[in-house]
Amino acid sequence: MRTIDYHQERHMLHITLGPERPVDPEQDELGRDRVGFSPTMSDLALYDANHGCWKLGPRANKERYMIVSFDGIVRQAIEIDSIEPVARGNRSVVNGEILREGHPVFEKYVGKTSPVQGVRNPVTYFEDDVDGKPCRCGCGGSVSSKDFLPGHDQTALHERVKQIGTVAEFLDWFDVVRGTKTVR
Template structure:
């Protein structure tokens, strides 16, 4: 889960902002839609962000909003060297009471406290999914438990036979034969 720590609401120049916003940050007077509009971009996100399903927005030590991520898109149309270059926009649906992520986090103490970087990542129980190897273990923010990708690969190779037989089979399936 992506976790973003917000600052207090401040006004910005819409002509200088990639999303043409007039404010960013948090205020008690903001509706949930206004909070989303002000803060769903422009963030410096790591590669891990692409595999996340949810974003939490926190202010003052409490989670103020939860978003189900629909897409993460690059900021476009900014000049080279602009501070918004290389940043991303989180597009999604603002969650409400009754959704497990909302109920678990919103209006509760933030799972991340006292960090310098506003963007962090949280492994929460709602983010977990089964390990792709089929072991029954649960993972968050990745597809396999450590080492289980190799176990899954070698289990499949054994189903074909030897490594050489696996390579031959693979080449036939793909329609390629790298060696004569």
């Protein structure tokens, strides 16, 4: 499993599939005999047919999850273990674990309307907070990037200043704590 930096902006990789179609295993980089979506596919067959060969840039390596949609509905969610180049060409294969009921990403997306609609490129990214972290101000909100919801850094700072007293008293206290000023 790879290490995820939760201080980076959180996005999710999204792949839009077409209908199932046959491909020549001799010509396919992964030796597949089909790609795309069919309602008769098992979860494993859907994964095997569609976890590669995608044109992915370095941005994909920052993502923890991938969702796959067809006809505007999310059909599968994957927790990404690795992204590797295929033997030929400039495409990549996404290796990971198929998520099941009970996982927050599965529950939020699978079987529901895709958060990405009407795009021409089958590979897209969207902002996601499903594995967000709490806003540092203590409001109970969730952030998918940085440490605070917009403006909440100032709220947190001013709440702490009030605990000391005035802004001047806070500055004096801070300087004493830091050792840059002595108490008079």
